Amino acid sequence: MNVYFHLPDIVFHYRLHCVLEETMKQHPEYFYDGVKIGSVYGCFPGAMWNGGRFYGGKQTDDKTMHMYIDNYNERGIPVRFTFTNPLIQKEHLGNSYCNRMLRAASNGSGLNEVIINSPILEEYIRENYPQLKFTSSTCKEIRDADAVNAELEKDYKLVVLDYNWNNNFEFLESIKRKDKCELLINACCIPNCPRRGEHYRAIGQQQIDYEKSLTAPGVTKFHEIPFECEYQKKTLYEHFQYPTNIRPEALYNKYVPMGYNQFKIEGRSGQDVTILENYVYYMIKPEHQRFARLRMLEWLTDKVRHFM
Numbered sequence: 001m002n003v004y005f006h007l008p009d010i011v012f013h014y015r016l017h018c019v020l021e022e023t024m025k026q027h028p029e030y031f032y033d034g035v036k037i038g039s040v041y042g043c044f045p046g047a048m049w050n051g052g053r054f055y056g057g058k059q060t061d062d063k064t065m066h067m068y069i070d071n072y073n074e075r076g077i078p079v080r081f082t083f084t085n086p087l088i089q090k091e092h093l094g095n096s097y098c099n100r101m102l103r104a105a106s107n108g109s110g111l112n113e114v115i116i117n118s119p120i121l122e123e124y125i126r127e128n129y130p131q132l133k134f135t136s137s138t139c140k141e142i143r144d145a146d147a148v149n150a151e152l153e154k155d156y157k158l159v160v161l162d163y164n165w166n167n168n169f170e171f172l173e174s175i176k177r178k179d180k181c182e183l184l185i186n187a188c189c190i191p192n193c194p195r196r197g198e199h200y201r202a203i204g205q206q207q208i209d210y211e212k213s214l215t216a217p218g219v220t221k222f223h224e225i226p227f228e229c230e231y232q233k234k235t236l237y238e239h240f241q242y243p244t245n246i247r248p249e250a251l252y253n254k255y256v257p258m259g260y261n262q263f264k265i266e267g268r269s270g271q272d273v274t275i276l277e278n279y280v281y282y283m284i285k286p287e288h289q290r291f292a293r294l295r296m297l298e299w300l301t302d303k304v305r306h307f308m
Contacts, residue, residue, distance in 0.1 A: 001261050003252070004038030005283060006182065008267040008275060010079055011060075016272045017301045020279055023292060030288040032252055034261075040072055041080040041115060042268055048211035049098045051084030051117060051139060053268045054203045056210050059097055065104040070234055073109045081105065082268075084117035084124070084137040087204040093124045097211070099178060106131040111159065133140050138184055138264075139200050145174050152177040158262055163187040166244045178259035179231040185246040185263050186278060188239050240281075248282050272300060 007017060017040055024031060043050045044065060045057030069079050081101060105112035106129050114135040116122040117140060125132065138160040142148050151159050153177070160182040165171050175181060189196055239245065244257065251263065265282065267275045276296060284292045 001256060002034040002036050003032065003256060004036050004113040004262050005279075006038045006262070006264045007040050007279075008210060008265060008270070009042040010040055010072070011042065012268065013040075013272060013275055014068060016276060016279075016296075016300060017072075018075075019076070019296050021077065022299070023296055027288075027292065027295075030284050030292045032248075032283060032285060035283050037077050038076040038262060039080045039113060041082055041264075042102060043081050043083070044068075044215060046098075046214055047081075047098050047101065048085075048092060048095050048207055049081075049083040049085050049088055050207050051086060051137075051200060052082050052121065054206045054210075054219065055268070059214060062104065065101060066107075067167070069104050069107065073107065073111050073244065076111075078113050078133075079109040080115055080135060082115050082137075083121060084115055084139045084200075085121075085204040085207055086117050086200055087208060088118045088121045088137065091209070093121065093212070099128075102129045105129075115160070135160060135182070138162055140287055141197060144233060147172055149174075149176050152180050156180065158182045160184060160264060164192055164246050166246055172255075172258065172260070179261070181260055182262040182264050183246060183255070183260060184266060185251065185282065186239060186265055186267075187244055188266065189243070191242060191244045193275055251282065273297070276300070276306055 007013070014213045017037070021037060024035070024037075043055060044060040045055055047055065067196070072079050083098070091205075102114075102125065108131070110131065112131075113135055114125055114129075115135045115137045116125070117137040122134065126134070130219045134156050136151055136154070136159040140151075142151060143162055143164065148159070148161065158180055161184070163184045166183060166185070166187075172178075191250055192272060240247075248265070263282070265275075265278050280289050280293050280296075
């Protein structure tokens with residue numbers, strides 16, 4: 001069975017993903033059997049519809065959008081937009097920047113996708129961009145087994161489960177369509193975080209306010225919404241100790257034999273070296289990790305090597 005990993009950020013970790021894909025081609029022996037890149041998820045900077053993590057910055061022109069999307073697609077890698085802002089309303093659907101992203105992704109490849117949360121936005125994208133595939137977001141926080149099974153019967157390519165179910169094997173066994181489930185394996189949120197939904201809404205409002213400040217400079221000023229979370233300051237290895245974390249040995253020896261083979265690695269706002277360590281930890285056999293890590297770090301710091 002192939003084992004698919006969905007990787008964080010289209011733009012910020014672009015070079016890292018090219019290095020990973022090249023390493024997979026040149027040294028397949030480094031990797032666990034069946035490991036594939038399922039998609040790269042994220043969006044371009046300053047997108048109003050983005051959710052899950054705040055992403056500011058200068059907005060991307062159409063030529064650059066096509067360059068990123070087409071370069072991923074030429075490698076057989078789908079691009080998935082994280083259009084999971086829970087605060088999107090009808091008045092936001094005409095946003096030209098987000099619509100340009102969807103037009104760029106509707107390139108005839110049949111690869112590209114959208115992660116969705118808002119029913120209003122989902123209906124709009126389905127109607128206007130039928131080439132794209134849809135994933136149901138973990139941001140929905142579905143915590144009932146019957147509701148999860150009902151979600152899996154809908155027209156989604158995948159459903160990203162709430163991370164709190166990760167090690168509840170009674171629940172995981174009860175899922176009828178394990179092949180359509182995606183598990184978030186390295187969540188930085190504490191188990192059963194009581195502020196998770198509040199945090200998603202705060203991020204959504206930030207994205208809306210930020211985009212307005214870009215399109216109406218001098219009229220709208222962006223004020224960052226403070227949202228302190230001490231767990232965002234913990235290290236990668238501290239997150240690995242959470243009971244909701246899925247360890248590599250369990251992933252390959254327990255989850256995959258159960259029928260789960262879609263796994264999400266979070267880290268859109270992390271540094272390349274931190275995300276690389278996640279990739280080494282989850283995808284590469286222990287006896288090859290030192291060699292693979294060194295090789296990929298050398299490529300990442302090689303200023304001559306081009307991937308654009």
